Amino acid sequence: MRDNNIMPKGNETDDGEVGLNTTSFEQVQQQQKKLVIGYALTSKKKMSFLQPKLEVLARKKGISFVSIDQEKPLSEQGPFDVVLHKLLGNEWHDVIEDYQQKHPEVTVLDPPCAIQRIYNRQSMLQGIADINLADCDGMICVPKQMVVLKNTTSSTNEVAEAGLNFPLVAKPLLVDGTAKSHQLFLAYDRLSLAELEPPLVLQEFVNHGGVLFKVFVVGDVIKVVRRFSLPNVSNCEKEKVAGVFQFPRVSSSAASVDKTELDPRVAELPPKPLLEGLVRELRNRLGLRLFNIDMIREHGSRDVYYVIDINYFPGYGKMPDYEQVFIDFFLSLAQTKHNKIQCVS
Ligand SMILES: Nc1ncnc2c1ncn2[C@@H]1O[C@H](COP(=O)(O)OP(=O)(O)OP(=O)(O)O)[C@@H](O)[C@H]1O
Ligand SMILES: O=P(O)(O)O[C@H]1[C@H](OP(=O)(O)O)[C@@H](OP(=O)(O)O)[C@@H](O)[C@@H](O)[C@@H]1OP(=O)(O)O
Numbered sequence: 001m002r003d004n005n006i007m008p009k010g011n012e013t014d015d016g017e018v019g020l021n022t023t024s025f026e027q028v029q030q031q032q033k034k035l036v037i038g039y040a041l042t043s044k045k046k047m048s049f050l051q052p053k054l055e056v057l058a059r060k061k062g063i064s065f066v067s068i069d070q071e072k073p074l075s076e077q078g079p080f081d082v083v084l085h086k087l088l089g090n091e092w093h094d095v096i097e098d099y100q101q102k103h104p105e106v107t108v109l110d111p112p113c114a115i116q117r118i119y120n121r122q123s124m125l126q127g128i129a130d131i132n133l134a135d136c137d138g139m140i141c142v143p144k145q146m147v148v149l150k151n152t153t154s155s156t157n158e159v160a161e162a163g164l165n166f167p168l169v170a171k172p173l174l175v176d177g178t179a180k181s182h183q184l185f186l187a188y189d190r191l192s193l194a195e196l197e198p199p200l201v202l203q204e205f206v207n208h209g210g211v212l213f214k215v216f217v218v219g220d221v222i223k224v225v226r227r228f229s230l231p232n233v234s235n236c237e238k239e240k241v242a243g244v245f246q247f248p249r250v251s252s253s254a255a256s257v258d259k260t261e262l263d264p265r266v267a268e269l270p271p272k273p274l275l276e277g278l279v280r281e282l283r284n285r286l287g288l289r290l291f292n293i294d295m296i297r298e299h300g301s302r303d304v305y306y307v308i309d310i311n312y313f314p315g316y317g318k319m320p321d322y323e324q325v326f327i328d329f330f331l332s333l334a335q336t337k338h339n340k341i342q343c344v345s
């Protein structure tokens with residue numbers, strides 16, 4: 001794809017890159033074709049993602065964003081090349097599944113069944129500890145965790161039997177886009193667990209020096225930022241404190257952490273080979289192209305990392321340079337589709 005009104009003549013592309021002048025008439029025709037992206041997004045996501053800069057860049061490249069009307073049948077709208085969606089509720093997922101079956105030529109970002117898997121905090125992290133990333137300069141773990149479906153005495157006993165060490169982070173089992181599904185608690189002792197509302201996962205709190213790494217993935221592109229997180233819990237605090245405490249949502253603040261304010265051992269980003277290996281595996285295993293991973297480094301270690309959360313279509317508006325990354329991603333989807341059509345014909 002290229003600017004609609006630009007016909008490549010010489011060796012230089014409109015991006016200033018130099019390449020071979022091998023553009024055929026068919027390729028130019030394809031490049032001039034518009035890419036239509038139908039979107040079905042919550043109003044919050046639309047506000048943060050469809051920013052004017054993204055729309056301007058997209059228009060220049062012949063990409064248009066068309067709002068999907070949820071009151072009308074999807075097949076009667078479009079035609080779309082890509083459907084970008086993040087809405088609440090299972091009904092919508094059924095609509096998308098049905099549409100994808102009828103329109104396999106449309107790229108749906110992302111498949112509902114893949115999204116569903118990470119909307120459950122148990123299945124979200126399943127299998128991650130088995131990923132073999134030998135030679136990637138680090139080790140990936142997940143915190144020990146268990147699911148609590150009912151608040152009974154036997155379930156609190158199970159916590160002891162499962163060998164989980166306090167304090168525990170209590171997270172709602174299902175992530176359904178509501179504020180409540182992001183309401184987390186720190187529980188310091190077994191008795192206090194009775195105050196929590198199942199279904200939830202109880203996860204060991206891992207000391208990590210108060211900094212979290214948000215690893216954004218857009219197709220093949222990875223961008224990592226630092227965010228503030230919860231401070232370490234000292235042994236003294238573990239012994240003295242009892243009860244449950246609600247977490248502030250520190251790590252979802254838009255501001256990335258400036259590394260100069262931090263101890264370099266805490267600030268150092270996870271090694272590139274480790275991130276690349278982890279993302280490659282997760283992309284394949286989860287079948288998602290738009291997600292982010294929350295990672296922390298165990299306090300006092302150089303190379304032991306924990307994955308604590310994975311989010312579908314996260315707050316990309318907070319990812320540096322997200323507009324250009326998405327334009328390139330959409331163009332690569334168009335190119336892949338074009339190549340497939342050429343192979344078939
Ligand atoms: N096991 C853990 N050990 C230490 N800190 C944790 C742990 N789990 C969560 N946290 C802290 O709590 C924050 C929120 O947890 P988590 O990311 O699981 O929740 P969430 O509601 O899914 O967040 P998001 O807004 O990213 O979707 C994390 O960013 C981190 O600061
Ligand atoms: O609201 P933001 O832009 O911050 O995006 C957040 C996003 O909310 P939105 O999809 O409603 O926008 C959340 O989605 P749900 O779990 O609630 O579905 C979740 O993905 C967070 O992790 C995102 O924050 P981030 O981790 O990327 O900072």
Ligand SMILES: [Mg+2]
Nearest residue numbers: 251294309310
């Ligand atoms: Mg998170």
Ligand SMILES: [Mg+2]
Nearest residue numbers: 175309310311
């Ligand atoms: Mg999350």
